[in-house]
Amino acid sequence: MSRILVTGSADGLGRAAAASLPAAGHEVVVHARDKRRAAGLDPLTVRGAGIVVGDFTERDVVGDFTERDVVGDFTERDAVRRVAAELSGSAPLDAVVHNAGVWSGPAVMPVNVIAPYLLTALLPGPRRLVYLSSGSHFRGRPRLGGVDWRGRTAGSYADSKLFVTTLAAAVARLRPGVLSNAVDPGWVPTRMGGPNAPDDLELGHETQAWLAAGDDPRALTSGRYRYHRRLREPHRAVHDTAFQTRLLHALAEETGAAL
Numbered sequence: 021m022s023r024i025l026v027t028g029s030a031d032g033l034g035r036a037a038a039a040s041l042p043a044a045g046h047e048v049v050v051h052a053r054d055k056r057r058a059a060g061l062d063p064l065t066v067r068g069a070g071i072v073v074g075d076f077t078e079r080d081v082v083g084d085f086t087e088r089d090v091v092g093d094f095t096e097r098d099a100v101r102r103v104a105a106e107l108s109g110s111a112p113l114d115a116v117v118h119n120a121g122v123w124s125g126p127a128v129m130p131v132n133v134i135a136p137y138l139l140t141a142l143l144p145g146p147r148r149l150v151y152l153s154s155g156s157h158f159r160g161r162p163r164l165g166g167v168d169w170r171g172r173t174a175g176s177y178a179d180s181k182l183f184v185t186t187l188a189a190a191v192a193r194l195r196p197g198v199l200s201n202a203v204d205p206g207w208v209p210t211r212m213g214g215p216n217a218p219d220d221l222e223l224g225h226e227t228q229a230w231l232a233a234g235d236d237p238r239a240l241t242s243g244r245y246r247y248h249r250r251l252r253e254p255h256r257a258v259h260d261t262a263f264q265t266r267l268l269h270a271l272a273e274e275t276g277a278a279l
């Protein structure tokens with residue numbers, strides 16, 4: 021049995037991944053942005069999941085905290101830090117699926133990159149890390165000058181997914197005992213993907229659970245990029261150690277937290 025945090029599990033791929041894990045005997049720590057969104061997680065908790073309530077954009081949504089409840093806001097760094105602290109004080113996590121994400125707007129860099137970076141830096145315990153990438157990362161630019169990490173302006177989704185895919189590869193390189201991988205779920209019909217997305221929603225989430233908790237030897241890789249379990253070659257910047265170093269340096273400088 022593994023204990024797995026899935027961020028952004030109130031909806032879409034995160035919800036589907038979280039819902040699939042209790043049936044396989046795992047404990048899931050689910051996460052929603054606020055109490056209202058958390059209310060929709062009740063059916064999952066009935067199936068054996070815990071609750072982390074973390075609004076990554078609203079600073080003041082702070083609810084009751086129990087071992088299974090954490091409240092935070094992923095565009096608010098202090099809230100992400102608090103979520104990490106509260107999780108550190110509860111039963112250890114075996115894996116984290118860094119799923120929460122937004123497609124556009126000022127929250128892109130804070131939610132898609134800063135929140136998974138901070139959780140990775142502040143929660144060193146989990147031995148398996150899964151980062152949600154995207155085919156869009158191939159259009160990302162490996163340039164860090166002028167990136168608005170604080171989300172004062174709209175961020176580039178493609179850049180954010182290149183950065184988080186690079187983060188996954190860098191963590192794999194720097195933490196040899198940790199399995200850290202990135203997944204492109206395909207273009208699937210969630211709120212983000214839209215109703216006409218052509219890819220398979222089921223295949224879009226099962227790779228995350230397979231990497232986070234599976235005992236299939238093929239899942240025990242690190243530093244890889246996958247689409248529907250299959251290995252794919254990511255953007256060439258992802259394995260460029262000079263770019264990895266520059267990215268980690270920028271994120272550490274920006275957040276004050278080093279990996």
Ligand SMILES: NC(=O)c1ccc[n+]([C@@H]2O[C@H](COP(=O)([O-])OP(=O)(O)OC[C@H]3O[C@@H](n4cnc5c(N)ncnc54)[C@H](OP(=O)(O)O)[C@@H]3O)[C@@H](O)[C@H]2O)c1
Binds near residue numbers: 122
């Ligand atoms: N759908 C696709 O075709 C596709 C393709 C490639 C990659 N992806 C990636 O897959 C991941 C999941 O996407 P999805 O399609 O499932 O999207 P979705 O249906 O829009 O769900 C996104 C999840 O992230 C949460 N979230 C967003 N902003 C947040 C914030 N500020 N604080 C806390 N939680 C926040 C959402 O909570 P709320 O519901 O409360 O907003 C929701 O649970 C993302 O990282 C996305 O980039 C998706």
